[in-house]
Amino acid sequence: MTEEQMKAIVKKVKLLPLFYHDDIEVCKEIVKALYTAGIRCIEFTNRGPKALENFKLLIEDRDLNYPDLVLAIGTIQNQKEAQAFIAIGADFLISPFFDQSIADAAYLHKKLWIPGCMTSTEIHMAAHAGCDLIKLFPGNVLGPGFVSAIKPLFPSLSFLVTGGVDTSQENLTAWFNAGVVGVGMGSKLISDNFLTSKNYSAITSETKKALVIINTINVM
Numbered sequence: 001m002t003e004e005q006m007k008a009i010v011k012k013v014k015l016l017p018l019f020y021h022d023d024i025e026v027c028k029e030i031v032k033a034l035y036t037a038g039i040r041c042i043e044f045t046n047r048g049p050k051a052l053e054n055f056k057l058l059i060e061d062r063d064l065n066y067p068d069l070v071l072a073i074g075t076i077q078n079q080k081e082a083q084a085f086i087a088i089g090a091d092f093l094i095s096p097f098f099d100q101s102i103a104d105a106a107y108l109h110k111k112l113w114i115p116g117c118m119t120s121t122e123i124h125m126a127a128h129a130g131c132d133l134i135k136l137f138p139g140n141v142l143g144p145g146f147v148s149a150i151k152p153l154f155p156s157l158s159f160l161v162t163g164g165v166d167t168s169q170e171n172l173t174a175w176f177n178a179g180v181v182g183v184g185m186g187s188k189l190i191s192d193n194f195l196t197s198k199n200y201s202a203i204t205s206e207t208k209k210a211l212v213i214i215n216t217i218n219v220m
Contacts, residue, residue, distance in 0.1 A: 006092050006112040007133050009041060009070055011158060014176075014214050016184040017207065018043035018074055018162065021195070024054045028061055030190060031069070033200040037207035041070040043094055043184060046077075052084060059089040076113075079105045086111055096137055098122050103129045114160065118142065120150055123157065133158045135184070140164025144178035151179045160184060167210045169217075176217045185210070 010016065017034050021027050034042055044055050055073055062069050073085040074094040079101035082093055092112035095102055106113035116137040117123045126134055136142055139161040147159060161175055162184030175183055189210065194202045
């Protein structure tokens with residue numbers, strides 16, 4: 001799949017769940033719960049010692065059970081990590097910041113890379129490197145007002161936001177009305193309480209509710 005096709009998928013899904021867990025069986029249950037809710041694009045974050053091993057197993061599980069599911073790897077912090085996850089089949093890469101070496105690795109392998117930015121200078125650098133889909137992070141610090149303020153400066157760019165996004169209609173409406181094309185959601189969607197109690201059906205239920213709200217906002 002080309003970078004443009006991958007970007008189109010990310011913009012279409014609008015909700016990007018993200019998570020990490022050491023236990024691969026828990027990871028598989030989370031993916032199953034999200035998929036059952038209608039999710040077709042998931043970010044597995046590179047935030048633990050088993051990230052590479054578990055992501056490889058999730059790719060295998062995806063290929064067997066969910067062939068239409070896109071699996072991204074997040075929290076990529078350097079070129080070495082980018083290359084390692086590309087090698088095992090990551091559909092695209094996401095980072096919490098802009099780094100030219102990651103941009104180079106993604107370009108070499110023709111993979112979509114979504115850098116994280118917090119300032120207009122960082123957004124400008126990312127755009128200059130060829131990125132036109134940017135993650136605004138952390139959203140809880142920036143706020144929807146930041147999106148509204150910077151969009152006119154970068155009319156050709158599209159923005160996702162992660163951090164500070166929850167499942168309430170008020171919060172989601174504020175972000176999409178500000179102009180983001182999608183939101184990333186972690187613990188607000190896949191809560192520790194659900195995981196501790198193995199209440200995976202609750203993850204499905206919360207995700208469905210969020211998708212209904214998001215789809216309603218985006219047809220208004």
